Amino acid sequence: MLETGTSRVKRGMAEMQKGGVIMDVMNAEQAKIAEAAGATAVMALERVPSDIRAAGGVARMADPTVLEEVMKVVSIPVMAKARIGHYVEARVLEALGADYIDESEVLTPADEVFHIDKREFTVPFVCGAKDLGEALRRIQEGASMMRTKGEPGTGNIVEAVRHMRLITGQIRKVQSLSKDELYAEAKNLGVPYELLLNVHETGKLPVVNFAAGGVATPSDAALMMHLGADGVFVGSGIFKSDNPERFARAIVEATTHYTDYKLIAEVSKNLGAPMKGIEISKLASHERMSDRGW
């Protein structure tokens, strides 16, 4: 019996991305550059997060032609973003053939109470989280891959570091609890007991966990791998830099060889300017994308 959309097939797809770099692209040309540089997947968007910030207003799912155009020119998986809770956008992306859907805080949320019921879909989902409770709630809803929220479009790694450290720290704490203490901890975190028990026993999330939201340099990518990320998403970082092609290649190599500092030094030479970046404290609270979702 052939079965599609099983949890093994959906989570397995993310396993195949491990150690890789997933890059935001806005058109076919950028997608080809990303693939040639060694990206393991691309995220097809109308605007990268830093442009979304600059433009303001409501950010929605991209025009389907962007996704179609990108799918035509690359053989690697193509991901796309839907608004939090907007399950029709997600169904549209699934119908178009997107390989993974990011229910993303980069777009303006469509629902302030409910996230998408991701178990109902054949296509797998990736979601962002700031802490362990949020990650496990998304996994309970059917997310097959997680990523830190970070602070997208800032070129500032500080929030991604905060989220990754918090999640791994909370996992260590859960491991150290006795079994009878897990019930209260499940209530504290607002998560199902069974999922927390799984974390207690395995010492990790039940799905792949990438870093995202502020990766701007090869060293940023390597830092996130050190902190326990399974791979990295690079949004505005590549195509907002001076030399996207070299930048993309350098980030791929630094992610593979994240403990080889000589190699990271070598690939970091003469890359030109990375994206300009934003100091987090300069963002007003309504400008912080990581506060979207719960």
Add this chain to the structure above:
Amino acid sequence: MAPKIGVLALQGAVAEHIHSLQSAGAEAVPVKRPEELEALDGLVIPGGESTTIGKLMRKYGFIEAIRQFHAQGKPLFGTCAGLIVLAKEIEGGEEAHLGLMDMTVVRNAFGRQRESFETELDIKGIDEPIRAVFIRAPLIGRVGPGVDVLSVYKDEIVAAREGSLLAASFHPELTDDYRLHAYFADMVREAAAAKTQA
């Protein structure tokens, strides 16, 4: 003695293969540098993205190093992207990577991710069917005369062996069934024993 098997650790499902190999009674280590191949009896090329893995293999001198490893009679096992990397020919004119196994592979042959699936699969040399997970999987379109077809799914070849080369379209590392890894560990053990005798 447990055979020592490396898992090419440039990108992809490395930890899962290491776990499966260990569960099948082999010693298993990740391989990030060509010089690490010397101490090994066999090598797994895991699932991941073949374009990424192929690029990084070229960049770090793995193509020649693995060809030499193969020339010494040491077995190689490629799953999914690893199968593509092993093939002599990739349909569509894309440049072959290692170009070792006499077959033509078709990439993403079953469609996009929404068409990815799992199913029961019979494999020659393994008693009961195994649960096979196909993720944006390639298939083997043509095999040369020296290639033994191990498994066929809906008339398409999805596993094959040519001497010391083993290839599967699917992901045995994503299940708790370690029989295909044990099969490969046996190949590695036999090759190592033959070498000691010679």
